[in-house]
Amino acid sequence: xxxSPQRRLHLNAFLMAIGHHEAAxxxxxxxxxxxxxxxxxxxxxxxxxxxxxxxVFLADSPVLFSNPERRPSGKLEPTIILTAVSAATEKIGLIxxxxxxxxxxxxxxxxxxSLDFVSGGRAGWNIVTTAGADxxxxxxxxxxxxxxxxxxxxxxxxxxxxxLWDSWEDDxxxxxxxxxxxxxxxxxHVIEHEGRFFKVRGPLNVPRSPQGYPLLVQAGSSEDGxxxxxxxxxxxxxxxxxxxxxxxxxxDVKDRxxxxxxxxxxxxxxxxxxxxxxxxxxxxxxxxxxxxxxISPEYARKQLAARFNLEPEQLPLDEELPDDLPSEDEIEGxxxxxxxxxxLARREKLTVRQLIGRLGGGRGHRTFAGTPVQVADTIExxxxxxxxxxxxxxxAVLPSGLEKFVDSVVPILQERGLFRTDYTETxxxxxxxxxxxxxxxxxxxxxTLVSAQ
Amino acid sequence: xxxSPQRRLHLNAFLMAIGHHEAAxxxxxxxxxxxxxxxxxxxxxxxxxxxxxxxVFLADSPVLFSNPERRPSGKLEPTIILTAVSAATEKIGLIxxxxxxxxxxxxxxxxxxSLDFVSGGRAGWNIVTTAGADxxxxxxxxxxxxxxxxxxxxxxxxxxxxxLWDSWEDDxxxxxxxxxxxxxxxxxHVIEHEGRFFKVRGPLNVPRSPQGYPLLVQAGSSEDGxxxxxxxxxxxxxxxxxxxxxxxxxxDVKDRxxxxxxxxxxxxxxxxxxxxxxxxxxxxxxxxxxxxxxISPEYARKQLAARFNLEPEQLPLDEELPDDLPSEDEIEGxxxxxxxxxxLARREKLTVRQLIGRLGGGRGHRTFAGTPVQVADTIExxxxxxxxxxxxxxxAVLPSGLEKFVDSVVPILQERGLFRTDYTETxxxxxxxxxxxxxxxxxxxxxTLVSAQ
Numbered sequence: 053x054x055x056s057p058q059r060r061l062h063l064n065a066f067l068m069a070i071g072h073h074e075a076a077x078x079x080x081x082x083x084x085x086x087x088x089x090x091x092x093x094x095x096x097x098x099x100x101x102x103x104x105x106x107x108v109f110l111a112d113s114p115v116l117f118s119n120p121e122r123r124p125s126g127k128l129e130p131t132i133i134l135t136a137v138s139a140a141t142e143k144i145g146l147i148x149x150x151x152x153x154x155x156x157x158x159x160x161x162x163x164x165x166s167l168d169f170v171s172g173g174r175a176g177w178n179i180v181t182t183a184g185a186d187x188x189x190x191x192x193x194x195x196x197x198x199x200x201x202x203x204x205x206x207x208x209x210x211x212x213x214x215x216l217w218d219s220w221e222d223d224x225x226x227x228x229x230x231x232x233x234x235x236x237x238x239x240x241h242v243i244e245h246e247g248r249f250f251k252v253r254g255p256l257n258v259p260r261s262p263q264g265y266p267l268l269v270q271a272g273s274s275e276d277g278x279x280x281x282x283x284x285x286x287x288x289x290x291x292x293x294x295x296x297x298x299x300x301x302x303x304d305v306k307d308r309x310x311x312x313x314x315x316x317x318x319x320x321x322x323x324x325x326x327x328x329x330x331x332x333x334x335x336x337x338x339x340x341x342x343x344x345x346x347i348s349p350e351y352a353r354k355q356l357a358a359r360f361n362l363e364p365e366q367l368p369l370d371e372e373l374p375d376d377l378p379s380e381d382e383i384e385g386x387x388x389x390x391x392x393x394x395x396l397a398r399r400e401k402l403t404v405r406q407l408i409g410r411l412g413g414g415r416g417h418r419t420f421a422g423t424p425v426q427v428a429d430t431i432e433x434x435x436x437x438x439x440x441x442x443x444x445x446x447x448a449v450l451p452s453g454l455e456k457f458v459d460s461v462v463p464i465l466q467e468r469g470l471f472r473t474d475y476t477e478t479x480x481x482x483x484x485x486x487x488x489x490x491x492x493x494x495x496x497x498x499x500t501l502v503s504a505q
Numbered sequence: 506x507x508x509s510p511q512r513r514l515h516l517n518a519f520l521m522a523i524g525h526h527e528a529a530x531x532x533x534x535x536x537x538x539x540x541x542x543x544x545x546x547x548x549x550x551x552x553x554x555x556x557x558x559x560x561v562f563l564a565d566s567p568v569l570f571s572n573p574e575r576r577p578s579g580k581l582e583p584t585i586i587l588t589a590v591s592a593a594t595e596k597i598g599l600i601x602x603x604x605x606x607x608x609x610x611x612x613x614x615x616x617x618x619s620l621d622f623v624s625g626g627r628a629g630w631n632i633v634t635t636a637g638a639d640x641x642x643x644x645x646x647x648x649x650x651x652x653x654x655x656x657x658x659x660x661x662x663x664x665x666x667x668x669l670w671d672s673w674e675d676d677x678x679x680x681x682x683x684x685x686x687x688x689x690x691x692x693x694h695v696i697e698h699e700g701r702f703f704k705v706r707g708p709l710n711v712p713r714s715p716q717g718y719p720l721l722v723q724a725g726s727s728e729d730g731x732x733x734x735x736x737x738x739x740x741x742x743x744x745x746x747x748x749x750x751x752x753x754x755x756x757d758v759k760d761r762x763x764x765x766x767x768x769x770x771x772x773x774x775x776x777x778x779x780x781x782x783x784x785x786x787x788x789x790x791x792x793x794x795x796x797x798x799x800i801s802p803e804y805a806r807k808q809l810a811a812r813f814n815l816e817p818e819q820l821p822l823d824e825e826l827p828d829d830l831p832s833e834d835e836i837e838g839x840x841x842x843x844x845x846x847x848x849l850a851r852r853e854k855l856t857v858r859q860l861i862g863r864l865g866g867g868r869g870h871r872t873f874a875g876t877p878v879q880v881a882d883t884i885e886x887x888x889x890x891x892x893x894x895x896x897x898x899x900x901a902v903l904p905s906g907l908e909k910f911v912d913s914v915v916p917i918l919q920e921r922g923l924f925r926t927d928y929t930e931t932x933x934x935x936x937x938x939x940x941x942x943x944x945x946x947x948x949x950x951x952x953t954l955v956s957a958q
Contacts, residue, residue, distance in 0.1 A: 121686050126712045166581040190707065232528075
């Protein structure tokens, strides 16, 4: 971490329908169908923009993720949501999750380039490999590809995508009406990619977009995930339940970034935080308790058991986790999240029922109830002690949790000089203090010119 | 065709970047980079909505389609454009082209369902199979799949998609906070599709959308294309250069629709028309001539030769087409368009140079220069004589050609009682006078209930 006085933290709003707490939809205040209402997302993004957040973010998986009985499970496609949001906002970055296992690079690269044009340079892509047999079965497969193989495909997918995004040089378009030349075809490149997973000729049918290409974000924290992040990502979302774990992760990833020859300051680490905020600690704890009471333990136990490859009956609600759980190696999806949950339960000697309560809000992210000052203190503490470049804010209840954060926590962070009081840039990379990437095809040409001089 | 006095025609605005004429970008008035400017598309759609059009439409192919030197060739992804447009319009329908050869049904069905939600029931899908080796080479193939095989895949793709769109019954969501039931899982169906091209488990992760599913549009006019349209489409865009050909096509398709047991009145046929409109015929002809002068004949000849599987030198500019052209059977893509172009050239004994001039505007669609009354007369004539249920308006130059149509032709059609003076419906299907489709899973259940009574 840098200790320069100008160091500012970054804030991303992770928009999860009606809130990150699985029972948020059951609160009297909640619209239980807001997950399908574009006005809901627009309003959330406008709130985050009022709070000068760097970005909003939508998670995603191409599958009906949870039991539709228990919570709002329908999810509009994220790039569609964020395109509509872009029309109603001006500055805030727009990060969508999309899967490298179940898309074609040509289509996805084009979709993100289009979002980057439409939003004037505010697009970001959270690159996921998508675990789970249920998703695989929507795409002709019987089971999910192996973890390692998914990451190998993801790496090639990103390589193809950056080639496509760079296939038009920035100055390719000349638009000379008199001589009837629209683009200089010497600056529009076929890419002729041929690899293990993809064969793509190119060029892309969209010129290079305002940011060059979307901000590349990643959230896997397994060994494969961290190596992938070190090589490709510019921002990392991560679940770190304690400061010590946060510091270890931060140092580990920054080391891996340096090891592959990239600048560690150009890869930002944003742990997730699920704050339940009220004006007094007592009120905050009461809100948290109300949410826990609204969780259906039987359903949550089933989800937990599935994560552990167990039957629900093998997890009695009022006992601690069994000793003989599978190791991380035996888990095919969300490996690091699995270990994190097991460690949390063992460390705090939680019963299954208590563990469910803790996970209901943040699914392994750092959750706590407190006052605005307490939340700001925690953020500052992590930020100043080598655990974070910023935070992924995951309100337990939406829109109220985000409004509360923007109206009560952001002003404290601004007063302390930790967070911007207004936008100074217009693009997502600009907000995060990251440079616009060079074009790989143009760079080659420039080097030739330089060496020829 | 029905002769009821209330019969009204339908108008779709086919938005082709800076205009359907390939040289439109070279006019002094044109912004040569408007193809990448979302404000341009929003403004066009608002103009069409001011004219009470049923819909706007964007063509598409996942490939850099034409030589980037000669015209603006970058194309933002259509569902992204139309999502942004939806936020800035209220009533007009939004039809996007997407390929069944180069998408996965789960992803595409979800994207259109999302657009239908975001737009409040205004989404339409123009189903294309995508000809051309250049597109195939962006998706791991060496050459385009055979014409017949592409249509077989398209049919299964649409079958899977309608199953996914119907996988949530309309009343599946109960959102009962007290009993903690969000959706009735008995009304959310796995589809377990398993066919020649696809294996998809489902359900979709988006509930049934406002229109049930997007309006299904089709534009292929080959034998396979017409059969596909008869079976699946609700609106058909077609290129018909003469009234007689238009009538024959109209009768042929309506017969095929009836033959598969569907109601011919529920499949609307909209020929394309490329009007070059001015207040006097002389001015209109001068504008048309100016556009033809701006075409580069060498480039156009290369395109024409490629369509014919010939070298450019085999098409001398000032001679008629050679006699020994390939038959339609030997052409793998855009079969009917090929025959239409050859027939046009032979019928009017056009030289290659003259043919290029004629195709520069409409690529085989009916083009003509005239006054607003002349354009309205032609539209009425086709509409009243069994050749059209409406028109696909393809302005040679945008935005001016659309503005001129809306301001000068639409009022004439309205005065004649041929076209709506305001919207009476809120959905795309509503504008076209088509019913919301029944849910295939709910229907089965209802039949069971009925027969059990």
